[in-house]
Amino acid sequence: MAKIEGFRVKNFKALKEITLGRLWNLQDEQPLTSMTAVIGKNGVGKSTLFDAFGFLADCLRSGVEEACYSRGRGGFRSILSQGQTGPIEFEVYYKEDGNARPITYELAISLDQTDRPFVLKERLRQRRKNQKHGWPFSFLVLNSGSGVAWKGDQYGTRIDESKDELDLVKLMESIRSGKDCEESKETEIVELEDKRKLGIATLGSLKQHPRISAFRRFIEGWYLSYFTPDAARSLPMAGPQKHLNIHGDNLGNVVQFIEREHPERFKNILKRIAEKIPGVEKIDTEKTNDGRLLLRFNDQGFKDPFFAQNMSDGTLKVFAYLLLLEDPSPPPFLCIEEPENGIYHKLLESLAAEFREHATGRKGGSQVFVTTHQPYFIDGLNPDEVWILEKGKDGFSQIRRASKIPSIKHLVEEGLPLGGLWYSDYLNLR
Ligand SMILES: Nc1ncnc2c1ncn2[C@@H]1O[C@H](COP(=O)(O)OP(=O)(O)OP(=O)(O)O)[C@@H](O)[C@H]1O
Ligand SMILES: [Mg+2]
Structure with a gap:
């Protein structure tokens, strides 16, 4: 499975x-682990980091201008770091699978003369087959929508960025004139019609x-969870759906799907939820006369079932997470902001263990990225998996x-759990 390093x-x-x-020019750094937790006090930038992934995914989906305004971001100027004039930049270093190069x-977004955001720069690089060291070769080079x-x-x-920027215009001219050189092999001149759309959106649909x-x-496969229990209480139209959507308002549809297509997995989820939330015995769906879907929970000790509308926030959340983790074709990257909200602290520890097992297990689950301030969530993690924002x-x-x-490495080696160290303020610089 692909992984962000x-x-x-x-x-x-x-x-x-x-x-x-790790980045292509920071090769001495350890890559990101399959499970990563980012912790930090209020206002240090956890939600911002979560949204950096979301913003990138939105840029691909709907172009940079729309992405600057969606999810309440408020436009380019409000997301640009205050006092800065340079472009907003992102770099993702990733592997398609364990053995892949x-x-x-790289993406840079700036404002044009009319004050509208556009894609200033896009680059994709990779080393050649059998090339173990040295500079990678760029195989997509776009400046303001044109390039190769x-x-x-x-x-x-x-x-060679340390010397100077590639003379893209010159390279395009020599390719156009049919000059035969190493660099002109297998090339395609690209002129994008819309500078607000990513080149990878267009070229990525070509064989x-x-x-x-x-x-x-x-990137399209990333799952950024914007789950809210209230969304899970909505009444969707009936019809099985394969994946949980980002808000979780198709929870019932996913239950319909997994119940029908993967009954064993569903039984397993029910077993696990019953271990975590006392009383929940059975979960299924019921179709209303007007074709909507009700999610039904059988609670131990009560004759009649409860519907999602009456179930607790924590129950719905744990159920949604377990469904995500049991997805038969999981997303490559699963990003969750503060999974702890509304969840009993002891349960959180076991949920963290489930996430970790999913990420690191042999089944090849998603890479999991969470932001949290809960010590219980990071108690079971090792220091390579935890990042501190300040x-x-x-x-x-x-x-x-x-x-x-x-000092942290030492203390953890001596058996002190990371969450406890975080709780006692050992992880803060100031
Ligand atoms: N354009 C900007 N430039 C610089 N800083 C900004 C900008 N916009 C917002 N901020 C700052 O970013 C900070 C980080 O906010 P963020 O919501 O990411 O924190 P958080 O770690 O999620 O906090 P919490 O734990 O309270 O949710 C805010 O306190 C705000 O001061
Ligand atoms: Mg936050």
Whole structure:
């Protein structure tokens, strides 16, 4: 399963410049783990980091202008780090699977003369087959919607960013004039009609660009949970659906699907939910006369079932998470903000263990990324899996990996749980 090994954000709200894990030019860093938890006090940028992933996914889906305004972001100027003038930048370093050559995606967004956001720069890079070291080759180079894409999975150009920027216009001219050189192999000149749409959105639907398509599919597959118990109480039209949507308002539809297609998995979910939430014995669905779907919970000790509308927030949430974890074709990347809200603290520990097992288990589940302030959630995690966000003196966020704090490594090795150390303020710099 694909995995993000590193992520860099620049000029996005409180994240003026932060890097997590390994990048193509930071090869000495340890890659991100399959399970990652980001902790931090209020206002340090946890939701912002979660939204950085969401923003990137929205840019792909609907273009950068719409993404700047969606989910209450308020436009480019309000998401640009205050006082900064440069573009907003993202970098994703990821592997399609364990043995694949890592791919780097870089995106820079800026404002044009009419004050509208547009895609200033897009790059995709990858080393060649059998190339173990050295600079990767860029196989998508777009500046303001025009540039070059290399077909297949081998060719590209080297851009030595430490010297200067690639002369893209010159390269395009030499390709147009049919000059035969290493760099002009398998090339395609790209002129995008709309500078607000990502190049990977367009090129990623073409067969001749397998690497771009794979990356596009990867981002499209991310699941960022905006689950709210109230959404799960809505009454959707009946009809089985394969995946839970981001708000969770199709919970009943997913139950219909999994009950029918994967009865064993469903039994397993019910067993696990019964262990976690005392009393819940059976969950199923009922269709109303007007074709809507009711989610029905049989509670021990009561003759009649309760419907989702009357079930507790925590029950609905735990049930939704378990359904997510049992998805027969799980998303490659699962991002959840503060899963602890509304959940009993002891249960949280076991939920954290479930997430971790899902992420690291042999079944090949999703890479899991959570933001939290709950000590119980990180008690079972190791220092490589935990990142601490803090506000720097300049007001912008800084991030550190718990394993990079020598005293923490020691204390954990001596058997102290990370959550306890977080609770007792050992993880904060200031
Ligand atoms: N454009 C911006 N430039 C710089 N900082 C910003 C910008 N917009 C918002 N902020 C700051 O970002 C901070 C981080 O907010 P965020 O919601 O990510 O924190 P959080 O860690 O999720 O906090 P909580 O635990 O309370 O949910 C805010 O306190 C705000 O000061
Ligand atoms: Mg928050």
